[in-house]
Amino acid sequence: MTAILFDMDGVVLEGPRTDPQVYADAADAALAALEADPTPAQRRDCRTHDHELIRTRCAELGIDPARFWELKEAYASSGTHDRLRSGERATYDDIDAIRDLGERTRIGLVTNNRHETAEFVASFVGIDFDVVRGRAPTFEGYDRRKPDPYYIEDALAALGVTDGLYVGDSPKDVTAGRAAGLETAFLRRSHNRDHELPTGTTHELESLTELPPLIESPESA
Missing domain, CATH: 1.10.150 (DNA polymerase; domain 1)
Structure with a gap:
C-alpha cells in the first residue's frame, strides 16, 4: 500500500x-x-x-x-x-499506531477542518505526516470539503501516488476516499458505534491498532 x-x-x-x-x-x-x-x-x-x-x-x-x-x-x-x-479536547489513545505506520509507508492527514489547525495538530501530536491538507480559509475552500475528494486528491498529488487507503469516521469520508480512487476504512468510535456501515467501505476498524496487520496482508499489497 x-x-x-x-x-x-x-x-x-x-x-x-x-x-x-x-x-x-x-x-x-x-x-x-x-x-x-x-x-x-x-x-x-x-x-x-x-x-x-x-x-x-x-x-x-x-x-x-x-x-x-x-x-x-x-x-x-x-x-x-x-x-x-x-486538554479541553483530547486525542485518542490509539494514535501511536499512526506514528508506527509512518515508519513503513507514507502517511497523510486530510481533513475538512482548517488547514492551519491540521498543521497545528500534526505538530501537537508529534506525528511526522508526509502531507497535511485542510480547508483553505476562503468560501471556495469551505465548499471543497468532503464528500468532495478535492483535498484527498491534492494530498495524493503531493505524494505522487494514486492508490492507498483513506481512514475516516463518517460516510462522507468513505464517499470522498472512493471518489479519489482509494480503499476506505471506517473507524468505529463512540459517536458512530451504532451507525450503519457506509456503502462502499473496504475495511471496518474498531481501533487504529488494527491497521498494521491490515496493510501487511496480501490483499493490501
Missing part, C-alpha cells in the same frame, strides 16, 4: 467536529476586529456557515465578507488550538 491518509476529527482528535461555541466566539472576534456593530440577528447569522447569509449580513454591516470569513477561520483555529493545549 503506497500511502495511508487519515481524517482528523473523530480519528485523531476526540469527537466528530469542532465545538460550535468555537465558531460562535470566532465570529464575534472577527466582527469586533472589523469594528462592526451587528444586531443580535446579524450576529447570529454571522456565526453560521451559510455563505449567502453571511454575504448578506456583511453587506448590511459594510464589511468585506471574504475578509470576515478569513478572520473567522483564523480565530476558530486559535480557539481550537487553545482547547487542545489546555
Whole structure:
C-alpha cells in the first residue's frame, strides 16, 4: 500500500467536529476586529456557515465578507488550538499506531477542518505526516470539503501516488476516499458505534491498532 491518509476529527482528535461555541466566539472576534456593530440577528447569522447569509449580513454591516470569513477561520483555529493545549479536547489513545505506520509507508492527514489547525495538530501530536491538507480559509475552500475528494486528491498529488487507503469516521469520508480512487476504512468510535456501515467501505476498524496487520496482508499489497 503506497500511502495511508487519515481524517482528523473523530480519528485523531476526540469527537466528530469542532465545538460550535468555537465558531460562535470566532465570529464575534472577527466582527469586533472589523469594528462592526451587528444586531443580535446579524450576529447570529454571522456565526453560521451559510455563505449567502453571511454575504448578506456583511453587506448590511459594510464589511468585506471574504475578509470576515478569513478572520473567522483564523480565530476558530486559535480557539481550537487553545482547547487542545489546555486538554479541553483530547486525542485518542490509539494514535501511536499512526506514528508506527509512518515508519513503513507514507502517511497523510486530510481533513475538512482548517488547514492551519491540521498543521497545528500534526505538530501537537508529534506525528511526522508526509502531507497535511485542510480547508483553505476562503468560501471556495469551505465548499471543497468532503464528500468532495478535492483535498484527498491534492494530498495524493503531493505524494505522487494514486492508490492507498483513506481512514475516516463518517460516510462522507468513505464517499470522498472512493471518489479519489482509494480503499476506505471506517473507524468505529463512540459517536458512530451504532451507525450503519457506509456503502462502499473496504475495511471496518474498531481501533487504529488494527491497521498494521491490515496493510501487511496480501490483499493490501
